[in-house]
Amino acid sequence: MSKTFCTYPWSHIYVGTTGHLKLCCLSKEHVVKDDGYKHFNLSEDGLEDGWNSQYMRTVRQKMLNGEALPSCSKCYDLESRGLQSMRDPSNFEKYKNATIDGQVKNFANHIELHFGNVCNLACKMCSQQYSHKIGQELIDMSKDDPGLSTWLKQQGGVVNNWTTELGIVYDWFKQPNTKKQIFEYVSEHVDNMTIVGGEPTAIKEFYELLEFCHDRGTLKNKAVTLITNLTNTNSNLTKWLKEIKSFTIYASIDGIGSRNEYIRHPSKWQNIEKSLYFYKDLIRSNNSCKLVFGPTFQTLNIDHLVDMIEYFENFGKQTNIKSDIWWTAVVTGPRICDYTVLPDSYKQIVANDLEKNLSRLSQQHSIDQIKSHIASLRQTNDKTLEHKVEILKSFIKYNDKQDTFRKLQIGWRKLLPNLANEIEKYLK
8 A cells, every 4th residue: 555645635625724725734835836936825816726736736646656745744754653644545546547647637525624813712732823812912922021022933833833924814715706716616516624713613704604505505415524622602503514414523622621721721611511512412413423522632731641532432422422533633833732852751651651541441442542642652852852952941931931921820830740840850
């Protein structure tokens, strides 16, 4: 089986928060126009325009030839660590036979559509690109400390995935012509769509798209995935989601109780659980629908892994609904959220604790996935990882500054005392 082939370039379009197109959410490149310089963007281009561009033709030909692509390096890296990636290697012969010089006749029938970056949370691992609230917070944090702004820029990619225009709201999809062509394309061509933000439930165009497809009778033919932080629901979803062929709710939860509230600030756990039960009732009314818990595995919750997965497993059992866990979201950037940069001593403590508590879980797949993380934690790099000391110093400075700004009663030091102790010991 090919280790580079993936079905996405034959079936999928990813539209990012800025309107740019990519192969998928993990791809490291935008789809480039034939001039080799400009990127396709829905503020000025149609969804079909980049589909058989030179960039896409080259991607398809290289995949069919078994060549590795730089844009797919995140999946390769996850697989090399024994972790699950998003790469879909199925139907190689089918897509090979349908491809001529890298071109295909069909348009993408699956779309991941980000409705800008408007969000009501400022999550620790997120960035301005996906939450305008993050950018605004960084601006506000720097108002009384100009030096902090300079430091944050210098630390781009380390403490936060910095973008040049903090606080900017991406709303390209509000342009009437752009919105019209997106809605029409989705209604006519797409049978599987993933809706993301920002936070989709806080963006009215998300609801307008569902209503558009409902009015044209195409909603019933679609499988819809909604990725949501569960802080907000809308009663109209009851009407639309019951009509959809199938729907999946991806619940972006990164911990239980106070852990999730810390990572996904300023969410409230009682609201999260209220939303879970709202979707539970919808799922019970439609057998083709399910709930997927989608945590991001990172420095601030890797020790919490068994507790978190145990909660997810028990929720499915207690409510008697279809539920699953998405295992591919391993945070590698910003660097301070990548658990592989933590002190080896702390990683060993966490690995031992996770191993000891695996018996609390009932699903073998969950146990196997956590074993993969345990194996990753066991890999030592105190003496080999470049800039590790600087990254951990930045971890302390950034989180201390942010916790103080947010006026948290329980910051990272109280929430994770073992981590605080092991970092301090490592840096002595």
